[in-house]
Amino acid sequence: MINMCRILGVVLSLLFAYDVMAQKNPTVINKARKIHNSIITLDTHIDIPYDFATSSYNTITKIKPAHQFDIPSMILGNLDSIFLVVFVSQGPRTQTGYAKALSDGLIKFRAIHRLTTAIQKKNIVLALSAEQVRNAHKDGKKSALIGIENGYIIGTDLSLINKFYKLGARYFGFLHFGHNDLGDSSVPNIQLGDAQEEHFGLSQLGKEVLRTLNNHGIIPDISHSSKKTALDIVNLSRSPVIASHSNVQGIYNHPRNLSDEELFAIKKNNGVVQVVAYDAYLKNIPEEKKMAIAIMQKSLGIGNYQDLYDLGQDTLKEYQLGMANINQNFPSADLSVLLDHIDYIVEKIGVDHVGISSDFNGGGGIKGWENVADTFNVTLELLERGYSENEIEKIWGENTLRVMEEVNRISLMHKRQKR
Ligand SMILES: [Zn+2]
Known part of the structure; x- marks a missing residue:
């Protein structure tokens, strides 16, 4: 049956x-093809596993079932620039926990450097500024930027931000699932003993982190932060912020999605919300599908969502194949739902404050945009919704590049004043 x-x-x-x-x-x-081929398309959130840029995930060969990103598919989909993400899962706030988060994070920095300086240096460059993204595009090359997901990676050591800046990090997400020393998460981690709220916004250390990010020229990222923490970041930041992969509660009420209050604060701050092609944040998941996912996860020994971020390579592949099977019976959202979230943001705060992310390799991927090779479909959908070429260009990259330039300008001002 x-x-x-x-x-x-x-x-x-x-x-x-x-x-x-x-x-x-x-x-x-x-x-749509003409527009897609001429503008800069920038996806602000693609995850990488621990074996990224090694023989088991070399990015040279085309998409394997478990992967949604590689260079030939990026070329095929004419996706120009990506933020690859140094993600660390939330663990205990102990010296051992902090040390593990740091070493896990460094594995991912090294993998991205291997990709851009050795394995694929002919095709993709590591970009450290908006200007370098633009130059790579002019030269017909792809560019990779680096974003950090989960401020747990610094433990309580502010000096690490300088180290990560030098390694190329250009955005910094304060939180993931679970509170940390910087602030509260939109989804507390019961297993780690989280209360609903702990800091009631950014902690003192979180505020110092924000100041340090502004000084260095790293974009503060509010995705995964609780509403109070996100509002603190947006309102206290001297430079624009992004939500690197977030949707809106106005379309689907989920704790990971942004409220109107956060949207208005982002507009005032001149920041950008990068809508994300993540099924569970786009629309309600039917109970039968939730059940099918739970049964499949149990069979693989996955106890809760936290386990998903620590899967071994083989289990990860089985999990992704299992999800592909379930999605055949219970289709994920399609591009029209992603566009509903974009339209909502445009209506509320304007076309200058919205961008796009996939969360590929991290749970993202929807009908019509299942991996980087399908990227053209997003442009086609934007055009069909009535967006002009200029608006599509802003949504696909110019808004984020503007934020990068502004963040850099404010940091340079600070550095000059210090001299
Ligand atoms: Zn995430």
Whole structure:
């Protein structure tokens, strides 16, 4: 029965895909293609596993079932620039916990450097500024930037921010699932003993981190922060902020999504919200699907969401194949839902404050944008929604590049004053 359902699911999804393509107007497709090929497309959130840029995940060969990013597919999808993410999962706030987070994070920095200085240096450069993203685009090259996800990586050591800046980090997400020493998470970690709130916003250390980020020229990232913590970051920051991968509560009320109050604060701060192609933050997941996911996770020994971030390579592959099967029976959101979140932000705070992220390799990927090779479909959908070329250019990259330039300008002012 399950097999029959699965086969039916595949047939239906193929028919649906055929139907969608058949409905597209060739003139619109050509126009979208022209726009997509000329503008800078920038995805602000792609995760990397611990074996990234090694023989088991070399990024040279095209997409394997468990991966959503590699260089040939990035070229195929004409995605120009990406933030690769140095993510560390939240653990205990002890010296041992901090040391593990730091060493885990350094593995990922080294992997990104291997990609851009050795394995793929002909195709992709490590960009440290908006100018370098633009130059790479002019030279017909891809660019990778580095973002940090979870301020737990510094433990309580502020000096590490300088080290990470030198290693190339250009945004810094304060939190993940679970509170840390910098502030409160939008989703407390019960296993680690979190209360609903701990700091009631940014902690004193969190405020010092924010000042240090502003001084160095690293973008503060509010994704995963609780509402109070996010509002503290946005209101206290001397430079614009981003939400590197967040959707909005106005379309789907989820604790990871942003409230209108946060949106208005971001507008005032001249920041950007990068909507994310993450099914569970785009729309409500049916109970049957939640159940199917729970059963599959249990069979792989995954107890809760925290375990998902510490899976071994083999389990990760099995998990991703399991999710692909479940998605055949219970399709994920499609691009029109992602566009609903974009439209909402544009309506509330304007087209200068919205961007795009995938969260590929980190749970992201939806119908129509399942891996980097599908990136053109996003531009096509934007055009079909009525966005102009200039607006699509802003949404796909210019807004984020503007934030990077402003963050850099404010940091340079600080450095000059210090001299
Ligand atoms: Zn995340």
